[in-house]
Amino acid sequence: xxxxxxxxxxxxxxxxxxxxxxxxxxxxxxxxxxxxxxxxxxxxxxxxxxxxxxxxxxxxxxxxxxxxxxxxxxxxxxxxxxxxxxxxxxxxxxxxxxxxxxxxxxxxxxxxxxxxxxxxxxxxxxxxxxxxxxxxxxxxxxxxxxxxxxxxxxxxxxxxxx
Numbered sequence: 001x002x003x004x005x006x007x008x009x010x011x012x013x014x015x016x017x018x019x020x021x022x023x024x025x026x027x028x029x030x031x032x033x034x035x036x037x038x039x040x041x042x043x044x045x046x047x048x049x050x051x052x053x054x055x056x057x058x059x060x061x062x063x064x065x066x067x068x069x070x071x072x073x074x075x076x077x078x079x080x081x082x083x084x085x086x087x088x089x090x091x092x093x094x095x096x097x098x099x100x101x102x103x104x105x106x107x108x109x110x111x112x113x114x115x116x117x118x119x120x121x122x123x124x125x126x127x128x129x130x131x132x133x134x135x136x137x138x139x140x141x142x143x144x145x146x147x148x149x150x151x152x153x154x155x156x157x158x159x160x161x162x
Contacts, residue, residue, distance in 0.1 A: 004107045005097050009153045012073060012109035020072030023065065024147025026113065026139050027076065027093050032058060033139030035147045036069055041154055044147035046140035055096070059103055066106060074106055077113030077146040111150045117142045 006012035016022075019039050026033035032050045037043060047065075052058055065071070076097055079089040086094075097108050120141040124134045 004105055005101050006107060006109040009075075009109055009111070009150050010157060012075075012107055012150075013154055013157050015073065015107035017072045020070050022073050022075060022147060022151065023062075023069075023071045024075045024111070024143045024150065025062070025077065026117075026143040026146055027096055028052070028139055031139045032062070033141070033143035034062070034065065035140055035143035036065075036071070037147060037151055041151050044144045044151055046137070046144040049136065049139040055099055059100055062100075063104060066104070071106065074100070074108045075111050075147050075150040076108060077143065078110040079113050082114060109150070111146050113142070113146050117145075119145050 004015065006015060021039050022037045022041055024033075024035040024037075024044055026035075030052055032052060034047045034050060035044045036047050037045070050058065050061060062074075066074070076093055078086075078093055081087055081090075093110070097110070101108055117138065120138055121134070124138065124141060129137070
């Protein structure tokens with residue numbers, strides 16, 4: 001275990017078992033947004049927002065979802081700065097990936113999440129979602145955008161290599 005972190009979706013793709021869903025995670029300081037895909041890996045669906053506790057508790061809960069849904073891989077939103085550099089939040093995400101990879105053989109990759117929260121917020125505003133409701137769902141909606149970005153990239157790779 002632990003050797004299953006892929007820096008890019010291109011490296012991640014060959015490690016995935018076919019016809020299994022993927023999970024997208026938006027790691028916040030207080031919450032984790034969770035999204036899942038269909039088995040064809042075409043559509044990301046926001047699932048839930050998990051209140052963070054300790055790493056072990058959070059990881060155990062995520063592993064339960066992975067097991068129950070037969071998840072083939074995990075896509076973590078990587079919060080880069082707008083200039084592409086990585087700050088403390090990105091380092092925290094990388095540390096989460098390293099710790100998580102020690103607990104499972106599921107492949108893990110990163111997806112640049114710079115615009116996912118902005119896109120999620122815009123979609124919720126357009127849907128006229130109340131401020132309270134936006135706060136409750138923004139994380140798993142953002143996880144959906146993160147996962148959808150990776151799914152779209154996987155689809156392009158499939159066609160290039162097809």
